[in-house]
Amino acid sequence: MAQDTAQQSAATPATPARGLLPLVLPALAVGIGASLLFLGVSTLAERLEHVLWQNLPDALGVGRYSVLWMLVMLTGTGVLVGLVVWKAPGHAGPDPATVGLSVTTPLSPAVVPGLLVAAALMLAGGPSLGPENPIIVSNIALAFWLGRRIAPGLPGDVWVALAETATIGALFGTPVAAALVLSEALAGQPIKGLLWDNVFGPLIAAAAGALTTTLVAHPTFDLHLPALGRPAWRDLPAALVVASAAALLGMAAVYAFPYAHGAFRRLRHPMVALPVGGLVLGLLGALGGHLTLFKGLNEMAELARNPEGWSAGQFAAMAVVKLAAMVVAASCGFRGGRIFPSVFIGVAFGLCAHALVPAVHPALGVAMGVLGMLLAVTRQGWLALFTAALLAPSAMVLALLCVASLPAWLLVTGRPQMQLREDGTAIR
DSSP states (O other), X not given: OHHHHHHHHHHSOOOOHHHXXXXXXXXXXXXXXXXXXXXXXXXXXXXXXXXXXIIHHHHHTOOTTOHHHHHHHHHHHHHHHHHHHHHSGGGGSSOGGGOXXXXXXXXXXXXXXXXXXXXXXXXXHOOSOBSHHHHHHHHHHHHHHHHHHHOTTSOHHHHHHHHHHHHHHHHHTSXXXXXXXXXXXXXXXXXXXXXXXXXXXXXXXXXXXXXXXXXXXXXXXXXXXXXXXXXXXXXXXXXXXXXXXXXXXXXXXXXXXXXXXXXXXXXXXXXXXXXXXXXXHHHHHHHHOGXXXXXXHHHHHHHHHOTTSSOHHHHHHHHHHHHHHHHHHHHHTOOOBSHHHHHHHHXXXXXXXXXXXXXXXXXXXXXXXXXXXXXXXXXXXXXXXHHHHHHSOOHHHHHHHHHHHHHHHHHHTTSOOSOBOTTSOBOX
16 A cells, blocks of 8 residues: 555656746735734724723723623624625625635625624624634635736636635644645645645745734733643543533534524614624623623633633533624624634633543643534634644643544534525535
8 A cells, every 4th residue: 555655646746846936925925915914903903892892981981891881882883793794895795604714716805895894893892703704705805806917827726725824824823724724625625736736835825924923913822721741541531521522512503503593584684683693692791701702812811811710600601601602693694703712612611621520631621622612613623633732732632632533523523514505504
């Protein structure tokens, strides 16, 4: 078998260097541009969030995260985003429930301004979604449109691949995530030439996007959890149980997703569906507390800073409320992605496992909770493994993650995904 593989590799024609070098400058340009767009929208959203959730309630003498203010802000965010979706060209992009992490058909650039405004309002207003899908879609649309005019000799799908991997690299601050997502995408397609010839340009774009984000914003995903150390035999069953239980919790949301989407779809108009969705999110925020609002990146860091600061019941409540909020936000039409809130849910779930059974190390619980939740929500196995390992950086946890991913994957594979077709039915 090894000899056959070697013969096949030798027979595969490699792309000469002169065929790859023309990709370098476009990949660098797309990577830097994708990162700057992501950072620009994120910075704008953060400043608006500061005004809406700190300056304004302080000026009005209202509690920043009081029930009243959460209801007002989230309902108001629904009104504003609904207005953008209703009036903006292209209605601020496709229904987010029908969009996954990978995009194959670029949007018209005329749709991008409305989509970015809707995403910035959503990020600032508190709905439980992340920036990844709107930013990826926008970068692909702009890269495809500009690239076809500046370098018409390059195929259109090259610009799509460059923009997608560049944005993923920018979002995570490392090209590794983009490489793993790209490898999964290529696995289902016939590959012409060597694998590294195909990923050469996208990896440059991902590295440029990641470096730009790192140098400008200095992001970190390190939760500063206690180091795991040498695993004990008891860690193996703990890893298997926590990852599988998190996957089952995530699948509950996946099965509920079409029903929630259908309920909001029956409201027909975005100026009805989004404000109603915002009101429901405000009620959920009142139930789960302010840590269950927003995309969840800063909030999960606050949870991890004090793993003993909440009871198992409180961690469980935050995980369930955040999961429900993600389903509602993605169903009613807010423009955003589901990876970042899923990570928060996994962190809360893992810390709940630690609070229930103190023998479950907090780093182990968090890693396995994130692994299981992302497997259920994204079906991106490499991305789930990478993100879980990123949050609990330890060489010791990698083997446990790989083992725990196997039963968790059996629970989710072949079942409905958290992405819908245009008719509202789930993709399998």
